[in-house]
Amino acid sequence: MNGIRSGMSIAGMKIGGGRRRFLFLLPVMIFLPYLLSVLELHQFSTTIDQQKKHGTKSDHLILGPAAGQGLQNRLQCQGTKSLNTTRHVASHSSKSGENVAFVTVFTIYNSSRENHENNKFSDIVTIGNSSYTKLERSMAILHSFIKFIQVTMPLSNVIILTDPASDLRVDREKVTVYPIQGEYSRDKLMLQRIRSYIAFLTARLEEYPTLAPDQRSHYIFTDSDIAVVDDLGQMFDEYSSFHLALTFRNNKDQPLNSGFIAVRGTTEGLRRAKEFLTEVLKAYTERYMKASRMLGDQLALAWVVRSNPSFDSRRFSKPVAFMEELNGASVLFLPCALYNWTPPEGAGQFHGMPLDVKVVHFKGSRKRLMLEAWNFFNASSNMDDMLCLILGSGRTKYDF
Template sequence: MWGRWRMGALLLVAVVLFLPLLISVSELHRRKVIGWNSVVGNGIAFSNEVSGKAGNKRKLDHLLFGPAAGQGLSDRLHCQGLKALNQTRRSIPSESCDACESVSFVAVFTLYNSSETETSDRLTVGNVSYDKSERSIAILHAYIDFIQVSMPTSNVVILTDPAASFQIMKENTSILPIKGDYSRGNLMLQRITSYIEFLEKKLSERAERINHFIFTDSDIAVVDDLGHIFVDYPNFHVALTFRNNKNQPINSGFIAVRGTREGIRRGKLFLQMVLEVYTSKYMRASRMLGDQLALAWIMKSLLSLDGKEFSKPKIFMADLQRTSILFLPCALYNWTPPEGAGQFHGMPLDIKIVHFKGSRKRLMLEAWNFFNSSANLPDMLCLILLSGRTKYDF
């Protein structure tokens, strides 16, 4: 009898202790129905779940907000919900003039024939529903839109397969077909080849003024003027972005080439070297990462950079066979939103580029929609900073 009474008392104590926890979990689950535009002060919110066949959940296609990393650090963005508490540090763009040097962004893009499954697998971002091809075009549009906001006098050139069928109706934007193999398994290799052919075309032209080139992936958002790098560092031919990554210290999503004749020539020679290393050593990775493995090999074997130079986000320069290379930290010039455990140091106030690589591409569209409705860049950066902690299905 005594034993039964003691067991009952223990169960009662357990219920009293754990009931608040159960209520908290229930409340967190309930809040999955609120949208990203109703984020509360603690920075946790969810949009609606999307179910697949038989009610099973697919990979998450919603924004999942978490705490804003970098709180308390003076050089990091601070957020309360989707409200920025401090201002980002913006570069002062050069005055526009006919004789001034200009900047063009160059990206490789093509479309692939979608299967019936991909066409029927539609997803909605904001008020727009996309199939896979439409999503790709929407991301390309957002890429151009961000450039036109941050660097309105710049041009955008899209290098593509002559057989590709798409149009871009944007100001200061052109499509340049370049022959090659744009199949999925060869696209990264073709990207380097297309860059080389583009620079060859520029060498054959007689330019009236200097036009610098920044080759990028099409899933980046330019959030500050980048023209300053060509002014502040007048002696480089090629600029790359680096990170503290032993096997792949260079991210190939950003390659800048000075627009002088010598800069273009040096840029072409450097890319030809990358292509040669790529095809001779890393063809097994031709679908993905082969260019970055080739760049890593060049850094270690030809430049003798042992990794210490990449461990701290400090700008530095090095010479490779008379080609002067400027190394810019990814932390500023190629910052990637956290995913999963992510980055714990937050977003720098003087960030220049946000790279929505991999599964983060939906977040790029969400960010542009948010900016388009608010016209507030720091608040949009808070959306990016608080998001990115889940895998999307783009």
């Protein structure tokens, strides 16, 4: 019996010990899947952080449905094929742009050039069959800007206002590099842009009496990350009485975009534009220096326009061109939807692209898309199909 009891006691001890081990392991078994999920999430997060750290981005566009399908007066697309025709690409025999010059501010920083020489194989981005460093990408965007103009307005000149210290060279026909002294640091570049515009207009006014009529031009001041996709010379004929033109959008705080300013190339147009921009510069320096790196110029533009007692800001709510007399200047307001259209980021552009869009502005993170668009057009020679590519580009990490 003792033996039996001993055996039973030993067995009971074994059973009890097993139960205790089971009870001890039970919480681990229950939470193990959650622990594995946390570990997997941590590994995924680490991978994403490493991608961000190393600047990993998509190397191609991700196309989605083009917005605006079925809407009247909107570009209709099937993939990258346009289903309706717009009025793009001037014939090389046309007089398009004969008396229109494009003016932009562009500079190369010494640090960019040094980094290019020291790190030629770092931070490389490949687009199509070409690979670019940061400096090369900036120059490629500038060249795309010029090439789009030379396709749509082949007789137009391009004038690049730059820092004399930047040693900028652009060896292309009908392109002039025009050095203007100033402060071109990244923090002050938007402020310097207005100063450079004023200096350029001052020089044009001084030389105007000495120029023959065929040497005089209208001027369109733009950012260098735009694509001119239709003839803008018609604007000066269609709206024959304005001194300068601005582009607007339905935005309460920033209704005016400074990336497109047109100036009529007459003595009065040049003078009025210079006076207007001088007021903008004054507002900029007195009110918006805290936003000098970005947005200060647009805030100053809006302030100068809205400070006129007779101006009705409600006119910005509808994308229809209108004229206004401001401090003696006849100012034409053109809708951004046509003259400064910006590709969407994500699903924000529900209404698509207007059929008669004239300027596409690749602001901010869209600059790589500008190079993609030029490469596509260069291969297809079809502007409308290229616009379908832009419209369907979706929210791709194509930024630099």
